[in-house]
Amino acid sequence: MVKAVFPGSFDPPTFGHLNIIERGSRLFDSLDVVIAVNSSKTPLMPPEEKKRLLELEIGKLGLSTVRVAAYEGLVVEYCQTIQAQVLLRGVRSMSDFDYEFELSVLNRHLDSGIETVFLPTEPKFFVLRSSTIKELMRLGGDISAMVPSSVAVSLHNLDL
Numbered sequence: 524m525v526k527a528v529f530p531g532s533f534d535p536p537t538f539g540h541l542n543i544i545e546r547g548s549r550l551f552d553s554l555d556v557v558i559a560v561n562s563s564k565t566p567l568m569p570p571e572e573k574k575r576l577l578e579l580e581i582g583k584l585g586l587s588t589v590r591v592a593a594y595e596g597l598v599v600e601y602c603q604t605i606q607a608q609v610l611l612r613g614v615r616s617m618s619d620f621d622y623e624f625e626l627s628v629l630n631r632h633l634d635s636g637i638e639t640v641f642l643p644t645e646p647k648f649f650v651l652r653s654s655t656i657k658e659l660m661r662l663g664g665d666i667s668a669m670v671p672s673s674v675a676v677s678l679h680n681l682d683l
């Protein structure tokens with residue numbers, strides 16, 4: 524049984540994240556989507572709201588082997604707690620890869636029993652990143668192709 528963990532800030536959750544979740548769920552026996560909680564940063568959305576939205580969208584996709592958790596601490600520690608062998612990450616570009624590669628080396632140093640697996644983005648989600656969505660929201664741009672409508676509604680209710 525191969526258990527995987529897909530960690531991220533998910534601030535906000537996007538179609539790009541959901542695509543990696545859907546594809547990851549087909550590769551592994553179970554997949555935990557882990558919302559990283561960083562008490563020294565103020566996210567756009569509180570972790571409970573991200574969890575609610577991710578659970579809602581994962582439910583719509585009918586992915587019964589996927590769970591969502593919010594976690595403050597090292598992702599490797601979360602993997603150890605549930606005995607996951609794989610850390611799943613998505614890559615959009617070479618700059619993502621640079622960052623993801625360094626992170627994978629660091630995580631490997633922390634626990635060499637956990638393998639990082641990269642999935643390349645689906646080309647149509649290649650420009651999707653949280654910082655772009657935040658900027659578009661602030662300027663009143665259309666984000667409907669980037670995030671599910673539940674996320675768009677939640678974002679519109681935030682004071683940006």
Ligand code: ADP
Nearest residue numbers: 530531532533539612613614644648651652653
């Ligand atoms: P972001 O980089 O958008 O701020 P996160 O920190 O939440 O997002 O990223 C969590 C994981 O999801 C990372 O591995 C990131 O590379 C991946 N990811 C985010 N957006 C996409 C996308 N559009 N396509 C593929 N992977 C993505």
